Amino acid sequence: MSAKIKETAQQELDRVRHVAEEGAKSGAYLYPLKGMYFFATHKDLYRPLLSRLAPTLTLGLGVTSFMFLFTYLPQVAVLVFTSGPLAALSTILLVLSESSTLTMVLSKALLIEDALVDTFDGTLVAKGQTALVAKDRQIKSGGASDAIARLGKLMSKPFANFTPSAIVKYFMYLPLNFIPVIGTVAFVVLQGRRYGPAAHARYFQLKGMSTTQREKFVEERQGAYTSFGIVATLLEIVPLAGIFFAFTNTCGAALWAADMEHKAGTAPALREQAKQAE
Template sequence: MLSRVAGSAQARAQEVVYVFSSSSFSSSVYTRGIVYFATHRALWRPFLSRVVPTLTVQAAVTVPMFMFTYLPQLSVLVWVYGPLAVVSTALLVLNESSAIASIFTRNLILKGALLDTFDATLVSRGAAAAVREGREVHPGSDPVAKLGKVLKSPLDGFSFGRYLLHLWLNLIPLVGTFFFIVLQGRARGLGIHERYFQLKAWSKGRKSDWFKLHVGSYTAFGVVANLLEMVPVASMLFSFTNTVGAALWAADVEEMDMRVAEQIGNKKYR
């Protein structure tokens, strides 16, 4: 089983070159998310309503993780990384803390707020028709206030089992932590548009073809999103800005689809 996992990890690691060839695009996506969130106060409401409980959970996880797991893991990784183990272990503990905290916060605290943020961003970009496929949308000017009852709930894309399968990569000298972060970013990136695909009823085949064309951009976005969400205290804020960035990207895809459909329609009636 370990050999199969290693083979899979090696194959996916070959995407790294392609990932960084797409990094300029992905950086514009998460940067747009930060700017758009900062300049659209209506989107702050779901974020502000969850600040205290989320930060409490993150602190309750991160502080004990560093107190009780940093030194034991450092004592192992120092044999692999030497002096670099100090940084590698810190990154590993931050990643572990982020993964554990995400299980609680995303499922119990942030799930509804992030969904509202994604849908509200689509509405604010003029994609209310797409959002209506998955929830009620009321008249009004405030994109968050316009959101009504959820008719289709998205599936959670985080897999703790996959996270554990990739965790052993940190034992590979020098490059292990790097590949671990890239593979986790790939898994994260490929899940950021599940809500949009659900709203548009994309088939598995269409999603697969789309990912093949854009896997580098999705992976690069996922890597940066994960790294931002590992930052203590600011991780919650980045969870929302990353969600906004993903929604803006989805809105771009929706606009592209609408233009293509319009062009096809115009050709039909010529």
Template structure:
């Protein structure tokens, strides 16, 4: 691990201690779990996920198979120094986590970007935030059936970033932290959660019409809440073979929080 990476890890560890209280008291970490319940009880929101399910499952199986073929044995050898007789199990868990992270990054960049936007917007409409959604897409009049997704017109703004090699590289550089039992894994989750939290509200910021400075100010003032949101969402997306469906429920959870923020300001 380079000196620069060590310094970054130490800085993140200090920040983790400083923000731990805010993470717990904010309650934002509950929204990804609320998203699971809301998604399960609103079948209209399933449509974007179902339309991408076949391709994302194929991608996940391909990435996971390749990772086990090329990286399982080398990582098991390294884990033997830290996990002893449990090296085989620890290495398998690590490879599954790595596969999940890579699958999620690739699928978001190339397969499910538009579907996540639709899911986020659909959740906002379900929570009576049509004026907000109208800032980023056309909304059709209510019909007799009440189908949320049927009311979704053409999106006039697409906020989610395309594939970023830097994001993938950063995620891969932090993966060795998992070789450190308990503490390393907790720090890895914190660092990824800190990044993931604000990203879950990219669409919200765009619908609000905020520029970069306004977004950064808002995130800085709510750092603990966004870190808690990101940690919970990231942990869920680490679940092997379930990262893609859980990325949709995380989008729902993020939209539920956005709806509550809007109601709190009125």
């Protein structure tokens, strides 16, 4: 039994190491940062964010007030045993982080899903992937410098990335935060593993992938999607700034998709050139 446990543990460690190495080599973790820069330098992408800013901030204020009112004292009572005299400060930071994360989950499910789709599609158009976006929505002519203005009516309903199950899983993982350092790291990694593929749900829809195809595509890039998701999750749990990072992360996911499309289109051309050279 002991040997079997050691073997299973070693296999899991090897799998985690492989995923981590794949994620580091992929460079996917840089796309949330690239998204911040691209979003900041393309003012036309601001409109979806600004259109949902007021209700999202109101939701965030309500969630934060609720969390401090009903969860601060129970959590500080638990953290007294793990953080000692720093329990009060640790609990404040924890509640702020929890409130930010919960606000993001609820706002994506209730308020900003359409705005995030517009941001994703607008970024693709800005990167020259108009043909890809045109597979599922009307694209208006003209206004080349304003990608959002060129977006027309959607032809189908976008995938529901944030369902009640996402909220349930969030609360299932939440107790991990009571474990100092290790528990918080585990919480972020688990959230990141879910976030990565969800960030490309719109891309999978535009590509017309079936559920099986999506699962295979993600499995082949598990490390890349996990590394992207971890960085994106860390950004979105920043109190107050989370709503801004939700849009920049979406922009980053679209930039990653655009690069995938560029590489997919370049590879056949290079093969053709090689054949002609022969």
